[in-house]
Amino acid sequence: MTAGPAGAALLDELCAPLTPERAGALRTVYRLVRDAMPEGYEEAVSGRMICWSVPLARFPKTYNKQPLMFAALAATKGHNALHLPLLYMSPAHDAVFRKAYADAGQKLDMGKGCVRFTRAEALNEAAIAQAIAAMPVEQFLATYEAARAGASSAA
Structure with a gap:
């Protein structure tokens, strides 16, 4: 996936007020997500987040008429955040992700689908690269639709 100029510009803006350590971490995760991103997702800016989404031309029936977000990166007042909605849509993917942290002996600071x-x-x-790379657009859409239908997805 090529660098989106809007995403790269926002990354610079997000990093500007951060400590060097936080800015470096944000840049590292941006590169990690971009490098692992399967074909078919688009990088764009949504508010103060860099988002990777399914284009509306491919999947127009979203609940909010916006492109379906697959991942997003943001800087908040107290931390950086990597949003991975897949993890709250799919208990199976969430379990694999959490297990990777536990197996590595790392502390995971995470809400439902937001890694802080x-x-x-x-x-x-x-674990982050695997969660992203293992989810082609079609599989993500199937997982999304199953979650919206109330089904538990093992996809």
């Missing part, structure tokens, strides 16, 4: 971090060393880069 301030340092790159706190992240399990392999």
Whole structure:
């Protein structure tokens, strides 16, 4: 996936007020996500987040008429955040992700689908890359539709 100019510009803006450690962590995760991203997702800016989404031309029936977000990266007042909605849509993917952290002996600071971090060393880069790379657009759409239908997805 090529760098989106809007995403790269926002990354610079997000990093500007951060400590060097937080800015470096944000840049590391941006590169990690971009490098692992399967074909078919588009990088764009949504508010103060860099998002990778399914284009509306491919999947127009979203609940909010916006492209379906697969991943997003943001900087908040107290931490950086990597949003991975797949993890709350799919208990199976969530379990694999959490297990990778546990197996590595790393502490996971995460809400339902938002990994919080301030340092790159706190992240399990392999688990993040695997969660992203293992989800082609068609599989993500099937998981999304199953979650919207109330079904538990093992996809």
